[in-house]
Amino acid sequence: MQTTKLNQTLFHLTLCKGIGATSRIRMLSSLIDNPYLTPYDLAHCAQLNAANTKLFMNSFSAICLEEKLSEYKNRHIKWVTILDSNYPEYLKHTYNPPALLFYQGDLNLLNRNLLAVVGSRQNSVYGTKVLSLLLPDLIRQNFVTVSGLAKGIDQEVHKQTIALGGQTIGIIGTGLDQYYPFENEKLQKEMGRNHLLLSEYPLGTKPLKQHFPMRNRIIAGVSLGTLVIEAKYRSGSLITANLALQEGREVFAIPGDITKPYYEGTNDLILNGAKCVLNANHILEELMN
CATH class of the missing domain: 3.40.50.450 (Rossmann fold)
Incomplete structure (x- = not known):
């Protein structure tokens, strides 16, 4: 999966309910290996329980990615992902780093x-x-x-x-x-x-x-x-x-x-x-x- 597509997927995952920082990193690792995984596959890879799997899948399908991308752009909210070269290097090598960081400023x-x-x-x-x-x-x-x-x-x-x-x-x-x-x-x-x-x-x-x-x-x-x-x-x-x-x-x-x-x-x-x-x-x- 191309980096741009992965970054957009990470943005999508960050907006979802039922998952946290560790789950997103697990999902990202799985997507790098296989870019064709379904949301259900991702829930399985992240070892979500039944309740969080349902919460995640419902929120994933309810999000209109294009609308959200436009909203963040209009509100001048940018983001950087762990795949980007400008992601903070020290943070990248810590335990449980965030897959994506929203930011404003320099x-x-x-x-x-x-x-x-x-x-x-x-x-x-x-x-x-x-x-x-x-x-x-x-x-x-x-x-x-x-x-x-x-x-x-x-x-x-x-x-x-x-x-x-x-x-x-x-x-x-x-x-x-x-x-x-x-x-x-x-x-x-x-x-x-x-x-x-x-x-x-x-x-x-x-x-x-x-x-x-x-x-x-x-x-x-x-x-x-x-x-x-x-x-x-x-x-x-x-x-x-x-x-x-x-x-x-x-x-x-x-x-x-x-x-x-x-x-x-x-x-x-x-x-x-x-x-x-x-x-x-x-x-x-x-x-x-």
Whole structure:
């Protein structure tokens, strides 16, 4: 099957219900071997159960591909697939990579040195000050920041990077037409115009709880390393850090007050081998060798 046809099939599959990231990769592998597989064959190859097979096949047949292609074009939503040369190279070699990523903005930013910067959704004044200390030197060295456009530290990462004249990438757990939290609408639109927004979810996808751990694997997967600013002992930021560790990436953490819960996660990361960061050079010396 030609790459263009496969890419359109992947786009079609991404809009379907009843399948997830792993199923799409299985379906893609099967289509590369045999381009004539039917939707039922694909469901079998992806090892879908009976309920998801029915859901998948019904949604597959209900989608008018030409209409959807036109809709995405009109709304200036582009996509890149794992078959494309401009798909992020680091992400391609991770466990369970997304078969397709929707995007707005400058995809070439993925070719730069990327640093994931994550932290608590209820960030402290300390966390904000840490960012203002570290980001100027990182941006002067042409690092692009990556975060999740959530409340708190994520939001601060994007805003401070933009204010400093740097470039930033937001990876979200909804469709690109959704704003979560809603207060980020203006920021998200600016990033879609002048920076980069990425999502593996089609238009209209709401902020479901299970989407955010999946989103975190992309944040970690595209980046050279992950910096955790502040985090509770159980948090999404620690999920991102652990995913980075699993992929052999560098993990950095900011030490904090041992009497406060928002630093339990970062202090624990340091105890377990993450690099303790007191200034930007502690990051640069690891990532610029």
